[in-house]
């Protein structure tokens with residue numbers, strides 16, 4: 001079966017563009033089975049990376065041993081989010097250079113995916129402009145065993161909870177991600193487990209509806225336990241973790257101490273949303289390794305500006321506006337926490353209010 005003319009034209013244009021802009025590769029984002037041997041023949045010696053729903057396309061893709069494939073499960077996210085995820089996965093797995101550029105072919109107009117020629121768009125993406133500003137590579141530097149994609153998803157969810165609260169009220173939360181084997185024995189239920197009895201897919205944070213549900217559940221006391229793969233396992237659990245081997249500046253309460261301690265005792269990453277400030281702190285190995293401000297100064301980008309304080313926010317007045325999309329959060333890494341006597345109530349000299 002020959003390739004549809006529009007797809008063929010896009011492949012040829014992508015190959016040409018790849019040479020002109022000296023791109024590292026052509027990335028093909030597709031949910032549609034193609035005649036892969038023809039695609040490969042069309043691309044000649046141009047590097048091709050296929051980002052596709054592996055389960056659906058796997059049998060045919062596997063037949064083409066030479067193709068570089070990124071597994072991208074279909075879900076309800078927008079094409080921009082899926083594209084972001086594909087580039088992130090490709091960069092994190094070393095298939096693309098962080099500073100490089102790529103030509104991407106995708107279905108950008110979002111017409112019927114079952115149409116004979118769903119591929120309709122071509123873009124040149126400079127990864128430096130995207131991934132570096134987003135500082136997603138920083139997630140890798142956390143040196144945790146939790147996949148970067150799971151971390152990004154939970155951090156984004158945590159940041160949304162911190163910014164949006166629930167029904168006008170500020171809400172805090174604690175996510176313990178990964179190493180569930182060692183984390184679960186440290187947990188005891190303080191309420192019914194809201195995830196019990198649900199199928200894995202219905203507990204996956206890939207699903208928007210699951211993330212929305214978790215935002216609702218964040219009102220309840222206790223922590224969420226999330227697996228490496230981003231599956232919610234338990235909610236409303238109390239972490240019985242001694243805090244003797246961790247150090248936090250004055251002003252942090254029991255949620256933050258529990259986060260630091262559980263990350264010290266296990267290989268899990270603890271992601272803590274402060275109810276009082278709305279900010280998010282990421283703990284690995286007993287230490288705070290990342291800070292996400294409650295109010296993004298540069299929406300849609302990850303950056304590492306702002307020094308870190310644990311600042312109270314007003315409980316009345318306008319809440320910061322939620323920002324959608326996967327890469328919207330100002331992030332700070334490893335900057336020292338001020339050791340003031342009352343960090344929690346201090347107002348940042350650096351404008352972190």
Ligand SMILES: Nc1ncnc2c1ncn2[C@@H]1O[C@H](COP(=O)(O)OP(=O)(O)OP(=O)(O)O)[C@@H](O)[C@H]1O
Nearest residue numbers: 172221222223238239253254255256258274275276
């Ligand atoms: N060990 C723990 N395990 C699970 N959840 C906890 C634990 N300790 C505290 N929490 C949760 O954190 C909530 C707030 O506790 P606390 O005010 O002491 O925390 P905090 O660190 O000051 O955070 P915040 O800035 O959100 O107030 C508790 O109501 C509880 O839901």
